[in-house]
Amino acid sequence: MSKPDPKQTPAHVHATTRDWTAYFDRTAGMPPRETLIDALDAFGEIDPANPPLAVDLGCGIGRDTGELLSRGWRVIAQDSSTEGLERIRTDPVFSAAIGTGRLQIMECAFEDFTPPPCDLLNASFSLPFCPPPCFEDFWLRIDHAIRPGGYFCGQLFGDRDDWSILEDRTHLTREQALSRFQNYVLHSFREEDRPSNHTGEAHKHWHIFHIIARKRIQ
Numbered sequence: 539m540s541k542p543d544p545k546q547t548p549a550h551v552h553a554t555t556r557d558w559t560a561y562f563d564r565t566a567g568m569p570p571r572e573t574l575i576d577a578l579d580a581f582g583e584i585d586p587a588n589p590p591l592a593v594d595l596g597c598g599i600g601r602d603t604g605e606l607l608s609r610g611w612r613v614i615a616q617d618s619s620t621e622g623l624e625r626i627r628t629d630p631v632f633s634a635a636i637g638t639g640r641l642q643i644m645e646c647a648f649e650d651f652t653p654p655p656c657d658l659l660n661a662s663f664s665l666p667f668c669p670p671p672c673f674e675d676f677w678l679r680i681d682h683a684i685r686p687g688g689y690f691c692g693q694l695f696g697d698r699d700d701w702s703i704l705e706d707r708t709h710l711t712r713e714q715a716l717s718r719f720q721n722y723v724l725h726s727f728r729e730e731d732r733p734s735n736h737t738g739e740a741h742k743h744w745h746i747f748h749i750i751a752r753k754r755i756q
């Protein structure tokens with residue numbers, strides 16, 4: 539029997555349609571990502587009189603932004619989705635934080651964004667959506683933004699992921715992912731390489747690197 543065309547599978551069709559509305563509906567109310575929680579725990583106590591700054595790249599509807607704010611951080615929440623950011627702007631907790639200046643919203647694409655110097659850069663399941671021709675430049679800007687002693691946390695997608703055949707996605711080998719962190723101490727680097735668990739996620743092969751890394755102070 540011939541193999542099914544990988545570009546006709548439900549996972550591929552789902553991926554190419556990029557239905558962020560459905561994604562936002564499905565993930566509304568879900569807890570913050572573990573990589574963020576662990577990075578915040580590793581960062582430790584903060585000075586409430588002088589809160590550190592986090593950048594939440596591809597923040598969606600603020601699943602992680604909310605956790606950062608509740609722990610006293612200042613946050614720049616960036617995404618290209620008008621709809622996702624509108625849900626943030628109209629949420630009472632987020633709009634109060636916007637009012638006090640603790641939360642700033644940046645509506646733009648990764649390709650056009652230069653993150654400012656920050657103490658933590660969170661990129662939960664968002665960087666694979668940076669188009670490959672722009673990824674290396676964007677990564678340089680990310681690396682430049684993270685202050686010595688600051689943290690990166692989030693996900694990169696691997697080359698064995700089913701979505702790696704999509705031309706507008708950035709997928710890296712394990713070596714390519716690890717090589718980004720030579721100037722960092724890896725707090726954790728967990729590789730997930732598995733078929734779908736059929737619990738509401740896209741039915742596909744997942745290959746994900748979950749990363750928490752602290753930039754060396756030198």
Ligand SMILES: C[S@@+](CC[C@H](N)C(=O)[O-])C[C@H]1O[C@@H](n2cnc3c(N)ncnc32)[C@H](O)[C@@H]1O
Binds near residue numbers: 649
């Ligand atoms: C899988 S969602 C992750 C959202 C959130 N970080 C989370 O963990 O639930 C990916 C997010 O990346 C955003 N995104 C996709 N391509 C983007 C781009 N080129 N520039 C900026 N944001 C982008 C989408 O709008 C979406 O909110």
